[in-house]
Amino acid sequence: MTAAIEVTGATVRYGEVLALDDVDLSVEPGRVCGLLGMNGSGKSTLFKTVLGLVPVDRGRVRLLGMGSGAARRKGLVGYVPQSEQVDWAFPVRVRDVVMMGRYGHMGRRRRPRPADREAVDHALARTDLTDLADRQIGALSGGQRKRAFVARAIAQEADVLLLDEPFAGVDRRSEATITDLLLQLRQTGHTLLVSTHDLAQVPVLCDEAVLLQQRVIAHGPPEEVLRPDVLLEAFGIHPSEERRSWTS
C-alpha cells in the first residue's frame, strides 16, 4: 500500500545548523502519528518539510504516492497551525476561515458555489461549531479555535492533516473533545500527523509515535516509544518530570 506520508532520508540545514538529519518517516493511510520531541528537536522543520515550505538538502517527501507540490495542488494536504501563528484579532468570521479551505476547489476569483457552502456547513456541523459560525475567529475559546481550523481542513476535503500542537493552550475538557474529533477523522480514512508536547493524549489518540531529536530516535506504538527507558535514553529526562520539561 502507498504510504500517506513518506519522508525518506530528509536532511535540512539552516546555514550551519543541522535541523533534520537523515529522517525517515512513513505513515500508512488512516493512521494517526504523534510527533514528539522537545523544543528545537526539529518537529516544526519536519512539518515544514512535509508541507514543502523548506527545501531538503537531501532526501525526498512523497504524499499519497505523489510529490508534495502535486498533493498540495490537489488540496490533499490540510494544515492546522499553532495558536501563536494565528492573528486572532483578524476580522474574519469562523465561517470565513472554514470557507478558505474551499479556495482550492473554486475558480480564480474564489466565489463560493452552493457546493462550497454545503461543504462549509457540513464541516462546521462535524466540528460542532454551527452555532458559532458567525463569530469573529478570536471570539472563540482555545478548543473551539482549534476545531475551526480542523473544520477548514475538513471543508478542504484534505486526506492528510498536519496538526501543529493541537492541544497547546486548551483546557482538559476541550482536549478530550479534540481527541474525539481527530479519532472520528481517522475512522473516515484521514491520515494525521500530530506534533504535541502533551504526552497524556498520545496513547489515547495515536496509533504510532515518532520521537524526534534531529534524527528519528524511536518510531513505533505509543507504549513502546513512551517507555521510560526510551525517553531517558533520548533526552536524559525522567518521565515524572516530563510534563514540566516538555511544556516549556
Added chain:
Amino acid sequence: MDVLMAVVEWFAVPMRFEFVQRALLVSVVAGVVCAVLSCWMTLVGWSLMGDAVSHAVLPGVVLSYMFGMPFALGALVFGGGSVALIGVVNRTSRVKEDAVIGVVFTAMFALGLVMISRVPSQTDLSHILFGNVLGVSDADILQVLILAAVVLAVVWYKHRDLTMYAFDPVHAHAIGVNPRLLETLLLGLLSVTVVVALQAVGIILVVAMVIIPGATAYLLTDRFERMLLISAAIAVVAAVAGVFTSFHLNVSTGGCIVLSQAVAFTLAYLFSPRQGLLWRGRAVRALRARGRGTRVLD
C-alpha cells in the same frame, strides 16, 4: 435657515471653481483606492513598507519629468525596484527587515533629492513632495483614473486570495497557492496606489493614506467586507472635508485631507463601540468597582 444657507454656501462657493472640482475628483478617487488597499496593509503589518515605497519612488518621478514621460512609469519602476531590493538584501544579510527598509528608502529618497537639484524647475519639487492637487493637469487626472481603475479591478478580482494571504500564508501554500506571488501582487498594487495618491497629497503624506483609513475601520468592525466599505467611506469624507477646508482657510490641501483622516482615527480610537478607549476604560472601571478582574481587555 441662515445656518443651513451658510453650510450650503460653504460647499457651493468653492464648487464654482473648476480647479476645486478637479481637486475633489482626484482626492476622492485617490482616497478610495488608498483606503481599499490600506485594509490589507493594516492587517499584514506593512505600514513601514508603505512609507518605504512612497519615498523610494522619488528618483523615478524626477527621471520621468526629465524625459517628459508619464511619471507613473518611473515611479512604478523605482517603487517595484526598491521593494525587490529590500527583499534581496533582507534574504542575503543578517540585517533585520525594518533596518533594510530604512536603508533602502532613505537612500532612494536621497538619490531623488540629488537628482532633483539638477532639474531646472525647482517649483516641481514641492509639488512632488507635498502634492499639488489644486493644479492637476488633464493628463494627471487621466493617469489617476486609469491607475485607480486598474488597482480596483485587480483587487476586486483577487480580494479573497489577498485576504487569505494576509490571514494565513501557510494555508495558501498548503492548498497550492503561492503566497510569494500574492505578496508580490500586493506590493505591486501598493506601488501603483502610491503613484495615484502622490497627486493628491504628495510623497511625504502618501503613507497616511495607505494606513489611516484601514486602521480606523479596523477599530470599528470585525468583518473584513465592512472594513473595506468603512475605510473607503472615511477616505471620501476626509477628501471632501480636506479639500473644502483647505479652500476656505487657504492652507495645504494634502495636509487637510490627512488631518481629516487623523480626526476620523482619533474619533474611532476614543469612541468605537467595542474597541474605543472610553468604553473600554468605563467597562474596566465598572468591573473594578464590582471587585472583578480586568478580563474585558483580553
